Amino acid sequence: MLPHDIAIEARAVSKSFQHDVRVLDDVSMTVRRGEMVALIGASGSGKSTLIRTIAGLLPIDGKRKDSLPESGSIHVMGQPIQQNGRLSCSRALRARIGVIFQQFNLVPRVTLLANVCFGLLGSLPVLRGTLGQFSDGDKRKAMLALARVGIAEHALKRANELSGGQQQRAAIARSLVQGAELLIADEPIASLDPASSRRVMDLLADMNRNDGLTVLVSLHQVEYAMKYCSRTIALKAGRVVYDGPSQALTPAFLNQLYGAESEELFLPSFDQPINPDPANAGSHWAEPPAVAVPTHQVAAFPRVQRQAERLRA
Numbered sequence: 296m297l298p299h300d301i302a303i304e305a306r307a308v309s310k311s312f313q314h315d316v317r318v319l320d321d322v323s324m325t326v327r328r329g330e331m332v333a334l335i336g337a338s339g340s341g342k343s344t345l346i347r348t349i350a351g352l353l354p355i356d357g358k359r360k361d362s363l364p365e366s367g368s369i370h371v372m373g374q375p376i377q378q379n380g381r382l383s384c385s386r387a388l389r390a391r392i393g394v395i396f397q398q399f400n401l402v403p404r405v406t407l408l409a410n411v412c413f414g415l416l417g418s419l420p421v422l423r424g425t426l427g428q429f430s431d432g433d434k435r436k437a438m439l440a441l442a443r444v445g446i447a448e449h450a451l452k453r454a455n456e457l458s459g460g461q462q463q464r465a466a467i468a469r470s471l472v473q474g475a476e477l478l479i480a481d482e483p484i485a486s487l488d489p490a491s492s493r494r495v496m497d498l499l500a501d502m503n504r505n506d507g508l509t510v511l512v513s514l515h516q517v518e519y520a521m522k523y524c525s526r527t528i529a530l531k532a533g534r535v536v537y538d539g540p541s542q543a544l545t546p547a548f549l550n551q552l553y554g555a556e557s558e559e560l561f562l563p564s565f566d567q568p569i570n571p572d573p574a575n576a577g578s579h580w581a582e583p584p585a586v587a588v589p590t591h592q593v594a595a596f597p598r599v600q601r602q603a604e605r606l607r608a
């Protein structure tokens with residue numbers, strides 16, 4: 296594998312919060328550019344911790360005298376994110392990494408459009424930002440990204456007026472505007488109903504296939520890993536217990552890996568068609584179907600164009 300083919304390279308990564316309790320224990324993994332890889336594991340197995348260390352949000356342990364011969368390191372796109380217990384991530388590299396969280400991480404009382412524009416700043420504003428600080432070009436970019444994830448018509452609504460699925464798609468749009476080449480998503484569908492979960496996963500898969508984004512996504516349920524990701528890395532108590540084709544993750548094999556914990560990793564009714572529940576219509580979760588539109592085709596959508604024109608005016 297050539298170095299420029301590698302999106303994530305984690306070597307001998309350990310992380311302890313308290314002395315001697317290793318939440319990540321000598322984890323090594325490589326993700327090639329253009330892959331879409333699932334990270335699975337029961338609650339507490341270390342998925343969020345691993346994702347935060349790869350995103351450069353949490354330092355890994357440095358070398359200890361008594362421990363591994365190698366000190367841990369994480370490289371993203373061939374550049375160091377951290378080495379030997381020190382974060383060493385440039386702002387430019389950070390901008391190439393989009394991080395998606397279970398709880399969307401939008402500024403709740405600000406419009407979706409402004410939230411997506413914040414992607415251009417490389418971080419959430421310290422002060423509750425407004426649209427005033429962004430140019431028309433910025434807003435147009437953000438509108439295109441919102442159209443790309445199928446929610447352009449909600450651009451001027453506040454984030455907290457939207458369903459969880461719509462907020463998650465806005466968070467993805469923010470990563471697009473940021474220019475992310477690698478998306479690391481930490482249980483992005485854990486708070487969503489099955490229909491919204493599929494839309495978010497469809498969108499990630501579509502961006503992986505059509506825009507060439509590398510995706511690492513942690514998932515609580517193995518069915519989504521099997522449906523969307525050809526490869527899965529499985530963590531158990533901070534160690535990699537499996538790294539290979541998702542198709543191998545049969546109930547029997549998962550039981551072998553996880554014992555009784557494996558039950559937690561299955562959805563009981565994933566393969567059954569999801570019938571809209573009339574009692575749910577108009578509820579917080581009801582939302583129109585996502586239309587994933589490649590950015591270059593957005594110009595073909597007159598409503599989106601009109602919205603962008605209005606913003607320019």
Ligand SMILES: Nc1ncnc2c1ncn2[C@@H]1O[C@H](COP(=O)(O)OP(=O)(O)O)[C@@H](O)[C@H]1O
Nearest residue numbers: 312313318336337338339340341342343344345
């Ligand atoms: N900031 C922290 N301080 C102490 N322990 C933590 C901290 N964050 C996570 N842990 C512990 O690390 C382990 C793995 O947590 P986590 O990475 O959140 O797992 P997962 O995302 O797979 O549920 C858990 O035992 C958790 O309690």
Ligand SMILES: [Mg+2]
Nearest residue numbers: 342343344482
């Ligand atoms: Mg977690």
